[in-house]
Amino acid sequence: MTVLPTNFVPEPLATSAAATVTLLAPTARFSLRVWPEDRARLSAALTLELPVTIGQRARGTAPDGTEALCVGPDEWILVAPDGAGPAIEAACGDAYCDAPHSLVALPDREVSVRIEGPKAAELLTLGCPRDLDALIAGQGRRTVFDGVSVILWRDAAQEFRLDVWRSFAPHVLALLETGCRELALD
Amino acid sequence: MTDFRVPGRGRVDHDRPVKFRFDGETIHGLSGDTVASALLAQGRHLMGRSFKYHRPRGPVAAGSEEPNALIGTSRGRGRFEPNTRATVQEIFPGLKATSQNKYPSLKFDIGAVNDRAYMLFSAGFYYKTFMWPRSFWDRVYEPFIRAAAGLGVSPDKVDPDHYASRNLHTDVLVVGAGPAGLAAARTAAEAGLRVTLVDENAEVGGTLLSEPQAMIGGQAAWDWVAAELAALEALGVRVMTRTTAIGYYHQNMVGLCQKLTDHLETPNPDMPRERLWRVRASQVVLAQGALEKPLVFDGNDRPGVMLAGSAQTFLNRYGVRVGDRAVVVTSHDSAWYAAFDLADAGTRIAAIVDTRVEPRPDLMAEAAARRIKVLAGHTVSGTAGRLRVKSVRVNRVSGGTVGFGRQIDCDCLLMSGGWTPSLHLFSHTKGSLKWNETQNTFLPDHVTEACQIAGAGRGLWGIGAALNDGAAMGAAAARALGREAEVGTTDVGNDRPGTGTSHTELPTDRSAARARAFVDFQNDVTAKDLRLAVREGMRSIEHVKRYTTNGMATDQGKMSNINGLNIAADALGKPAPQVGLTTFRPPYTPTTFGAFAGYHRGTHFEATRKTPIDGWAEENGAVFEPVSQWRRAWYFPRKGESMDDAVLRECRTTRESVGMFDASTLGKIEVVGPDAVEFMNRMYTNPWTKLQPGRARYGLLLGDDGFIRDDGVIGRLSDDRFHVTTTTGGAARVLNMMEDYLQTEWPDLKVWLTSTTEQWATIALNGPNARKLLEPFVEGLDISPEAFPHMAVGECTVAGIPARLFRVSFTGELGFEVNIPARHGRALWETLFAAGQAFDICTYGTETMHVLRAEKGYIIVGQDTDGTVTPQDAGIGWAIGKAKPDFVGKRALQRPDLVAEGRKQLVGLLTADGATRLEEGAQIVLDPKQPVPMKMVGHVTSSYRSVAAGRPIALALLEGGHARMGETVHIPMPHGVVAATVTGTVFHDPEGARLKL
Amino acid sequence: MLLIHCPYCDETLPEAEFAYAGEAHVARPLDPSSTSDEEWRDFLFIRSNVKGDHFERWRHAHGCGRFFNAVRDTVSDRFLTTYKAGAPRPDLTALKDAAE
Secondary structure (H helix, E strand, O other): OOOOOOOOOOOEEEEOOOOEEEEOOOOEEEEEEOOHHHHHHHHHHHOOOOOOOOOOEEEOOOOOOOEEEEEEOOEEEEEEOOOOHHHHHHHHHHHOOOOOOEEEEOOOOEEEEEEEOOOHHHHHOOOOOOOHHHOOOOEEEEEEEOOEEEEEEEEEOOEEEEEEEHHHHHHHHHHHHHHHHHHOOO | OOOOEOOOOOOOEEEEEEEEEEOOEEEEEEEOOEHHHHHHHOOOOOOEEOOOOOOEEOOOOOOOOOOOOEEEEEOOOOOEEEEEEOOOOEOOOOOEEEEOOOOEOOOOEHHHHHHHOHHHOOOOHHHHHOOOOOOHHHHHHHHHHHHHOOOOOOOOOOOOOOEEEEEEEEEEEEEOOOHHHHHHHHHHHHOOOOEEEEOOOOOOOHHHHHOOOOEEOOEEHHHHHHHHHHHHHHOOOEEEOOEEEEEEEHHHEEEEEEEOOOOOOOOOOOOOOEEEEEEEEEEEEEOOOEEEOOOEOEOOOOOOEEEHHHHHHHHHHHOEOOOOEEEEEEOEOHHHHHHHHHHHOOOEEEEEEEOOOOOOHHHHHHHHHOOOOEEEOEEEEEEEOOOOOOEEEEEEEEOOEEEEEEEEEOOEEEEEOOEEEOOHHHHHOOOOEEEEOOOOEEEEOOOOOOEEEOHHHHOOOOHHHHHHHHHHHHHHHHHHOOOOOOOOOOOEEOOOOOOEOOOOEOOOOOOHHHOOEEEEOOOOEEHHHHHHHHHOOOOOHHHHHHHHOOOOOOOOOOOOHHHHHHHHHHHHOOOHHHHOOOOOOOOOOOOOHHHHHOOOOHHHOOOOEOOOOHHHHHHOOOEEEEEOOEEEEEEOOOOOOOHHHHHHHHHHHHHHOOEEEEOOOOEEEEEEOOOHHHHHHHHEOOOOOOOOOOEEEEEEEEOOOOOEEEEEEEEEEEOOEEEEEEOOOOHHHHHHHHHHHHHHHOOOOOOEEEEOOOOEEEEEEEOOOHHHHHHHHEEOOOOOOOOOOOOEEEEEEEOOEEEEEEEOOOOOOOEEEEEEEHHHHHHHHHHHHHHHHHHOOEEEOHHHHHHHHHHOOOOOOOOOOOOOOOOOOOOOHHHOOOOOOOOOOOHHHHOHHHHOOOOEEEEEEEEOOOOOOOOOOOEEEOOOOOOOOOOOOEEEEEEEEEOOOOEEEEEEEEEOHHHOOOOEEEEEEOOEEEEEEEEOOOOOOOOOHHHHO | OOEEEEOOOOEEEEHHHOEEEEEOOOOOOOOHHHOOHHHHHHHHHOOOOOOOEEEEEEEOOOOOOOEEEEEEEOOOOOEEEEEEOOOOOOOHHHHHHHHO
């Protein structure tokens, strides 16, 4: 099994009749933690309604606005275009006194890949024990892929994004690459 | 050699001949053949030798339950598999198959001497024979047993194939694609459910493939199968053939092994050989059918003796007559049909021997119409023939008396003792079985999973019954999932339902003690063995099984369990249900290790975590070592350097100038919130309230049992924000422990934890020139000794990259740790390395890091501690905030055991000769002259050559060690006892002056 | 592999996402310094080890990250229920009646 280099250059990693796996360019990314009573204040700061159901997503009003995915009862992943980080930190920082929270910038913790193609969902079953039919387009989950924690975003029926901690990426990407080839033979 | 192929018959492709090799000989078969059917088509029954007696054997069955015809298959270099069933292996050009358990040849085998010594090799033979004399065990018995043991030959090369796995969620999983399974899948799919249908055979149809005469809803059976398959695919049913359900686990998880390439001549190299499916089904329908039971009589294992239903399969599915002149012996109606089919295909049926006195009149009439002689109320008392059965001895039984035997010549003997529902998977779920008196077998009773059992699996005999039951069970599954389901009934013409009786051994006029009446063919267990086991005191069926090995072969008793039970019950004088069955365990059929390993082999065996700087280390010749899931640079040898050379050089350079170390693997946790300092006070032993932002402190983490769990340097970035570091291996564990306390003990604290381990690449610079190297790159922070003292932290840019800079040292030298966003890690590393050339910089790995810290007596949690070491034991009691009311572990430190005298404490050791390096893990004694076993008082935890100390140094955990300073202890080693002096743990710069540069 | 219902995610998910976390309802004494050695020993080490309905903790480690409680029959491996950390022990009799 190919072991990919650790300098993650945004580019297609694998492609076949079944699916294409593309490494994505870095984005601004944060972990936001806040208690329910202070959520509204942070929603206002981010110009989006932080969703309360785990797995739901919301997007800010501005063009290319911040996208929030609820991954725990008091936890959201925020994703925004590269360079938007300081503005998000400033907006949330202004709210800290009224609404204490934890905002930790993590633009480098994960790398992200897009998985798309006619068998994109099937490709994920190589490592993901969840029923992916229950993950509907427009939602996301933290789950496990081949033993590794990942964030899985379903953007369309056969289009996913997968965020994985940088050091685990060679392991995860190698399996996706193998799967791309294998599924094309099915 | 006669050709036994029936032109035009069967599902093989008569226009596509296929050549393969068996024991070196070229065999001509047809596309669609198995190895067994191709050999039988040439009139060859002899395919192997048995395991214990090396008796000649041929196939007794036609499917995966086959116990005898085990072969080795070779599909090219490294692709060798032993113990494949010849009845399952599909042929393809280039296949090389070999018979097993024979030397020098299949027809003449020396091991068959065991068969002549039969009376010696009875049940419990190993237990009895090899007991005495004791001294023979090592030199005689064990080598002999090992040489004789094992089925087939193990492959001796690395498996070049690859294997795959997938997860599958389905509403209904149907196991078995015979009439019941096909109907169940159709009904459930029409109810709108996600349905998966699997079958271990190369094609769907099950028993219908062997019964083409059946008319289903007016359609010929095979046409109906093709139409059903098309309908299922149109409904979106996932149909998988060559796919065996190997195990049925909790909450409807079923393991499937799908064979993808074993039948192909030139598989695509990207295609895995096998794929393991982990299926989670909301409902499972088990439609696995039934297995035919052999009859138990003397010589029932000779090549040519075969199950009647299997002979019917070879004829109807493969177009092969298993002989020219057959005798049929049966206690069940089904074998009559096999006789009729064979007779119609041109095999002479010499006799149908039915143990029942009054066979069904319609069967008698059909036999008469074919002029087949019927011997009702008869038994078989023996067979003759060396490599193939050539005659059968038949006796009349009347009023319990067995009459004179007479010979009937034949070249095959077809037997049927009735049918056993295939309930292996059901048994995996601990579903209970209930004895059925009329069918003399176990049927499913209490169901523990969301599961339906359909057709022959619950004792329903005949295609019509199976079909309609399958539809009903498919509907039951659908309804259980809240769907409406329509169930019609299908009319089946030319159906062959039937009944039968059951036997232990067939009655005989000969001595039972001399009979070779086999129950478990593969393990060579006879009826006599079972009775002997009972006579010798085995009462439980589990004991009988282990004593005789009945049912313990690779076929898991598929054919032997019920016969074994009936005979054991008879010997015990108990009814069968009281004796009970032994447990069936997964896998249903032997499964390769490759399938279980899946993708996890070679470089993908498990996740190997790599730092952003790993690539540079690899390009620069680093030797790596695994540290938890990470691979870390161990040392950086220059050309010609040994490990010792490299480490000594790296140590010297770091102490004299500057060394650079990749510390990215250190765990990092960001602790944020108004209660951050309170949380830190409760978690760590140290006090945190007075630590100012911009300053760092060594943090010590205990469990509530008072033992050291982890440590690391913790920086306070602002009032409400801490940057916590943990050990490399402890990162996940520490975060889990912190979350546990926060979520479940202190949910009122407004503080949150985020792992930032991988956000940062961490470059450690250590040595007197560290500041000189770093300073020119730093902007936004004054790192002079006055402004940025030891244990300071600040935010700045380094070479233009935003950084969190710590002044910290794990070497005892002036040290900095630069944290930059991971994507920049390698670039900064290369920048600093280039600039460091002016200082003769070295890069160093984990080994030098270990040596340098040991010279300073800094502990490594998990190496110098073992989960039973308190802060006092480790000599770091100073890290405890005694004024704090509570912290994790505080209460336990007062427990009597933890304050007792004589605990093991961390000390230094210097070998008396000043030259010997101790071995890590070596045990310590006080008096080397005491008798063995000696009292051990501790062990060496760390040991290195030290440049700074000019001699080897060691750390050790030693009973009452802190009170033994200056004493001599002894370390017994294989080559002599080493004496060492107990010292403090700091071997270099005890005043810490070098930290303050 | 078991299926486990996470009371925070409100989804029933494969065991691979979860980590076992020991017996439930073993509360850390609020004031450890006032406990006797025996009480502290019991808190640390003494567990019920039941055959049958076991109150235990799990963490949705590869999901929402929450620790929660569960009742599992240690003989059959069946979960009777799962519930959020901090919630009281459920009434097993009522649960079993409801399941019948």
